[in-house]
Amino acid sequence: MTEKEMKKFPQHKFGQAFTTFKCDCQPYLLWLKKRLKENGGHVHARKIEDMWELHSDYDIIVNCSGLGSRKLMHDREIYPIRGQVLKVHAPWIRHFIRDGDGLTYIYPGIRDVTLGGTRQKDDWNLSPDPNTSKGILSRCCALEPSLRAAQDIKVRVGLRPTRSAVRLQKEVLVRGGAKLPVIHNYGHGGGGFSVHQGTAREATQLIKECVAELEMSRHKPKL
Known part of the structure; x- marks a missing residue:
């Protein structure tokens, strides 16, 4: 990143800027399901032991x-890594921001902005933790102060299947x-x-x- 760009992040000494793409999971999964059906596949919901x-x-x-x-x-060998994120309405956010250790990030999507996050090994808890949410919002606002005006904040929790x-x-x-x-x-x-x-x-x-x-x-x- 240039010296001018780095002025936005006074707590950091250096940074990298690049162009990439982001996949919005829910619409992408729906698209994959549609492709499956169009090619003769079938979807059955069933629990097996x-x-x-x-x-x-x-x-x-x-x-x-x-x-x-x-x-x-x-x-x-397989275990969960718990992730908790916030989904907020902040349409003015146009760029991805990710802190050095990858635990703090701001990812704009089609409908909302994802603020994260956590990596909690062997944690199976799917209930949102209010203190964790406060910490995520505080860290992300430190990177992008305009997020203090974000609205419609929702909490999402998931388990990453890790090996x-x-x-x-x-x-x-x-x-x-x-x-x-x-x-x-x-x-x-x-x-x-x-x-x-x-x-x-x-x-x-x-x-x-x-x-x-x-x-x-x-x-x-x-x-």
């Missing part, structure tokens, strides 16, 4: 259950004489929207490998 509940309906399972894999796959590394692999579950191919694709933490297209392509390649193996087994001559 075991992958084998799906065996009679599907040949291959793609497991994107996030924190659910802690119970579903007995994966103790030491994204689990992106093929696993064949075996029960009795039956086999169930499962493609795991979960544990993206807070960076899911940054890497989801790449990991989806990797998962698709693993699905193709499973399909090829199933086709070979079906056409294999019986001795």
Whole structure:
């Protein structure tokens, strides 16, 4: 950042400015769901306790259950990082501002501005904390004083499904004489929207490998 730009942040010694893009999650997910349906996909809401509940309906399972894999796959490596943010109406905010450690940020979106945030490891609490909200607003106002005039403040809490590394692999579950191919694709933490297209392509390649193996087994001559 230039010396003139840095004058807006007297508490900092240096900064970087760059152009990027932001994904508004809710409309993007709705768009993905629409694309799925347009291409012949179906959406069913259903709770399962075991992958084998799906065996009679599907040949291959793609497991994107996030924190659910802690119970579903007995994966103790996955844990939540709790995030609390504020959504405010401040249409004059046009630029992203992110503090050095990444815990304080101001992200303008289509309908509102996101103020953050927190990274609380192994915290499963989905209830908003008023003191945390006050702290977020105070830190963001220190970076952008005009936010004191922000209106319609809403609190949002979410759990980021975090792992030491994204689990992106093929696993064949075996029960009795039956086999169930499962493609795991979960544990993206807070960076899911940054890497989801790449990991989806990797998962698709693993699905193709499973399909090829199933086709070979079906056409294999019986001795």
